[in-house]
Amino acid sequence: MFISFSRLNMSLPTQDNREQTEDIRGSGVKFSQLNLKPYLVTSLQAVNFITATPIQEKTIPIALTLVDIVARAKNGTGKTGAFLIPILNQIKPQINTIQAVIVVNTRELAMQISSVTQNLGKLVNGVQNRVMCLVGGNSHGDDIMRINQYNPSILIATTLKLRVFLQEKLINLSQTKILVADEADKIIQQHEPLADLLIIKSHMHKDHQTMIFSATYQSEVQQFTQLHMTNPEFINCQQDKLTLSGITQYVAQVRQQDLKFKLLMILFKHLQIRQAIIFVNSTQRCEQIHHLVQSQLEIPSSFVHSKLTQFERSKVFHEFSQQNTRILVATDLYTRGIDIRTVNVVINFDVPRYADDYLHRIGRCGRFGHKGLAITFQSGPAELETCQAIDEMLNSPMIPLPSDLKKIPNSQYAILDSDIKF
Incomplete structure (x- = not known):
């Protein structure tokens, strides 16, 4: 069954005024x-x-x-x-x-x-x-x-x-x-x-x-x-838990790589997103996913990787930090230190190559005591092995993404399409 996501309109959710962690x-x-x-x-x-x-x-x-x-x-x-x-x-x-x-x-x-x-x-x-x-x-x-x-x-x-x-x-x-x-x-x-x-x-x-x-x-x-x-x-001040207390972590086991983008569109349709970062593992993938996002979502978005010029990278950073763009597709160039507190969703479209990078990627949301949502798309044995290493490092396994999205914090009521199997 073909589902058209033509120009999804993502309304800006209300400000998160919940108690800080x-x-x-x-x-x-x-x-x-x-x-x-x-x-x-x-x-x-x-x-x-x-x-x-x-x-x-x-x-x-x-x-x-x-x-x-x-x-x-x-x-x-x-x-x-x-x-x-x-x-x-x-x-x-x-x-x-x-x-x-x-x-x-x-x-x-x-x-x-x-x-x-x-x-x-x-x-x-x-x-x-x-x-x-x-x-x-x-x-x-x-x-x-x-x-x-x-x-x-x-x-x-x-x-x-x-x-x-x-x-x-x-x-x-x-x-x-x-x-x-x-x-x-x-x-x-x-x-x-x-x-x-x-x-x-x-x-x-x-x-x-x-x-x-x-x-x-x-x-x-x-x-x-x-x-x-x-x-x-x-x-x-690390405490026993390596991840921020306000971040809820999910993993979606996707049968085929080409279903990842379909899942991404479903999530973006139903999640309450102020700003989101989508992490990928290569510059080619970065531009490819940005093109797909740009063509399907009626929302300002951008991409960044190491092959852009300094002027281009500075412009992307400024636009995203000023909330002029709401979705950023990025390589691991953006895994560390970037502090934009309105980012409340991180998507690992590709599982990071190293477990340490996962910790820094998801740390881009849920910053300074705010709530955040991190969802990792996992497909194939290599990504499964890395996810297992991440679970071992964090000593707290990622939660399987529920097919009923109303069980996800900060989401609208929705059921995932039956073609996406977990």
Whole structure:
């Protein structure tokens, strides 16, 4: 039986006003109680940052003592604020050198952190117009011009681009005393980014503070802390459960790969979606699925992968973060650090190749204590094996997707088509 989904019209659901989950509920400590400078507290209050999350409550007081820190917390629980707020507290506007460096593994994460920095530091002297991204895709000449123009006090950079600038003596970090590695496991587990990070450290002030943050840590991270950090303080807000409490996880066992798109259309017709990310495993698949989504859904959508130009990637990120588009088809370029709190649905159209990537993919929804829905499409023995590895890692198996959609939180009443078998 052929079913036409021609131009499905997805209405925007009402705002999620449900109680936030325990992932971000700390003891109720306010930023005004954390020994921060009054103007910073005022700046935070201006953007409704009043109460610290657990990772912020534990990290900020220690970070202010300038010791090295290894912090672990779930995605979407306020890690970015945990390192940005101490940095903003330390900025001295009269100093005309780079005072803090934040290194990341993707351009999109760098741009997001830059935006958050300027938002939180809106009323902090020495921050506005002195926050800069240094990422791949831009010409050296343009970046040098911006360094001279902005005289940045806070630099957010991808490791490779910053290492090149240091080795070519295009930037000076000799007086920089704060280094943060966000999504540190992704940097440290790979040979070249790790080598870049060590070169960056070697160019900084000899007494600099190093803080590394991530949701997952492997043996390579432990080795890094032993060899390249000084008596670090370990902060663990991960708890026993690796996933965010607000995310409901389902797996749909689809008999054939070509039925995945049919299932996707059925779900999009019946789920209450504010914004959604569809993850795939290749650039070709990314564009293919976006074309199908674009032709079937009457809804603004976009796609992103590593082969797009820097301008194209920046435009996609901006449009999605501003909610000008509601569906994003993405490769694993977007699995880490991207914090868009209106994303309430993640679809793994392809099962991720590695179990760790699953954790980071689904962490794009249910952020900062909001509810989220993650659905993984599984077809064939290879994807089944990966799903079993994911279940083992999380110690909590994904729930089989019910054919009766009214059993799914935040969905309209509907029954799945009988041609889709689970």
